[in-house]
Amino acid sequence: MSLLHKGRWLTLVGLALLAGVYMRALAFTPVERLQGPAQKIYYLHVPAAIWAEMAMVLVGLASVFYLFLKDPRLDRFAAASAEVGTVFAAIVLTTGPLWGKPIWGTWWTWDARLTSTLLLFFLYIGYLLLRDAVRDPALGARYAAVLGICGMFLVPFIHLSVYLFRTLHPQPIVLKPSAPSLPGSMLETWLFSLGVFTLLYVGFVSQRYALSLLREHEDHA
């Protein structure tokens, strides 16, 4: 089975399991008493945010190795991860305001966490545009690698921004040094969702990587 077909199957399984996440989150996970049903946005928003950030870390790591080794597989992977990261960042930036409005009373505020996440999204867009803007693919890959490495260094700042600055955005309740402060059933739903987003990331990146490979073969033919 080719990488494209493997990626397609992984994506299909991921999307089917996403329906399971929806069912579990909406019908079988308790409503949080203070925030109400809007708190359930957490089960999509946070896994999407984790993979939007992880995708950029992987873009950065692949870019570092690409600059040293010049292996086109690393560049291909970085480009695929950046495109998928953009999709997850778009989910974060749309579900975030939909959660913020009923809880904070505003769709958006220019605090450190929200602004740095928006910057991550713009970095992804810039990365993808830069790849297409440079005619020489090798040169475009090198420029994009430098931008990818810059993006990687933004990720720890995004994560720590809620500790370093006074923000409206709450501090992590699962990914923190102490034990998660989320009740058992809610934590299980969140972990299930994180697993499904992980599967979707792998499925999407596999397909996107295979598409790049096909395009390169066509260009050389």
Added chain:
Amino acid sequence: MPEVPHNAGYMAAAYIVTAVILLGYAFSLYRRSTRR
């Protein structure tokens, strides 16, 4: 005890938007692979 807020509309919107983005991207990848 305070009443649970009525904000299910925001939750529904977020779940719909997420599904549209993910399904849209999956379809875009499928289209790009079958156009060749």
